[in-house]
Amino acid sequence: MTAGLILRGVHLTRGTIPALRGIDLTVARGELLVVLGPSGAGKSSLLRAVAGLDRITAGTVAIGGRDVTALRPGQRNVSMVFQSYSLLPHLTVADNIAFGHRIRGADRRAAADRAAAAAASVGCADLLARRPHQLSGGERQRVALARALVREPDVFLLDEPLAHLDAALRTSMRTEIRAVHDRLGTTTVHVTHDQSEAMALGDRIAVLRDGRIEQLGTPDEVWHRPRTRYVASFVGAPGMNLLPADGPLRPPGTAAGAELGVRPEHVTVIAAGSTTDGAIGEVERVEVLGEDALVHLRLGAHAVVARVPARTRPAPGDRVTVHVADEHLHAFDAITGERIPLPAEAATR
Template identity: 60%
Template structure:
């Protein structure tokens, strides 16, 4: 991936005089599937709309395949966008919907229809070409929307929460198909979602946004194992990572170094918690949630801090029981309490 597919260089954008993006620097390499992840209001969809030319920038530049497209109209940027709502024309057949973008660009009809058929085959909806959107299920409409984007063979595909309207089972199926589709065509894709599992499963890299700023960019493994901020640590993971004062009562197990004085936080995921050790901090179990073979014990330390532990469901503690809590030091993270940034000794 030596040639960049998309670059946002210090991009800021505003909506109704309110700044939505604040100097965003972001790169999607050629052929990469970059997922932009964040909560509602983080600016995820605005990133896509800025790239597509649907929203102007107030500062910075946008480059696609080496071209500065900041001031170009949407039709000249060579991008295709898949919307959350699919945006299919109800009066056109599936074949006509897929070919529409080519025909309005004066592509010969026979060529447009053949490319539409090929795009439909690539996403598994070739049998639907004669139907209209009202005759399709949600998953079928999603495939048609993807085919319509594919048929143009753009420099960058932009996907705005494309799976959010599907039920859970179909979401799981479609995210697998979407990843497989990307691997087959080798295209540059920017996929927006608020679903952390979706991001972790399909992404080459993830960009985590918060309030219009990039908190961290990294591979799914880097985002999970080395969160750069307390926000990333808390947002990625369900249940969220535990965050406690470094001077708190939780006892680390293993070879724990001496930390400097100051406002520091210790972060650890539920699976790093050890219940019922001999020398742990005293706690009481508030509730237990069973999820298949695992259970999540929500406990409150004697000092008042809440902690979530993942334990085998068969050995889960009872509600109201007294336990002791320790944490495996090798699985902890240290953050600055004020800035929220990762502590680097």
């Protein structure tokens, strides 16, 4: 089976600034890949390279087994949903969805029928007669989704489509994007800077940094086995705690010069004195997030965040014992940032 999308050695330069520096990426047909990274990492450039909106300076792009590197955007059969302005303001919802078919010469009636079907498939059939300025933000992106779907594209490109929606809507829309994808099975590349969106949505996640892919893997792999220190600190809210190997947590068998990482979820905080196993720290600040609380601790010279159940949280100023199970420790090379296998990890493998 041919892959849905293959990028090989893709470089892209914006002005004089390199935006993509050698992207190799294969997206399986029907897969939903999330590209995750902070702003400026090259996420949008990656999508625009696939769409052909920006000309790549080196490498090849193949969609559905067809080399499209030299083709114009209109010949690539891709659809794109933008962060904003995804609709034309002077057209009704129906005309917006039918726009592409009309451009390509479909007659008015046929285009309208397909637009209505696409609108129904994402639940905005009742909006067909409206104009973009009469829609809410969520409705607009729903219509933009329908506009992109109606083409039956080979690849579906979503450029932070949820970034401008409020939190509640963002969560429900991402569920819907996943549902639409599962129903249609179109190869999809979804760009976001929101790591929870990436975890919830993606079959796989590509973490992008400075125009390179830092890690490509399933949400589980990215979460449990971050390939670099950067991925470890970017994925997770808050990200992984990073401490020098000769710091307060000292698992057996770590090389000097390594850095240790531990997710806040895996830091256990116990009232001081009840056990001798662990490091002694002091609670600086506590943020309650409903069910959980984030406890900001100071272990000697180092700051550590722990996520604990809010019911059993310590108070600021408390002296506590901090404990981390060996299997929850990650180690990274202090210089290259690459992951170093720990004995505990090797054992569980």
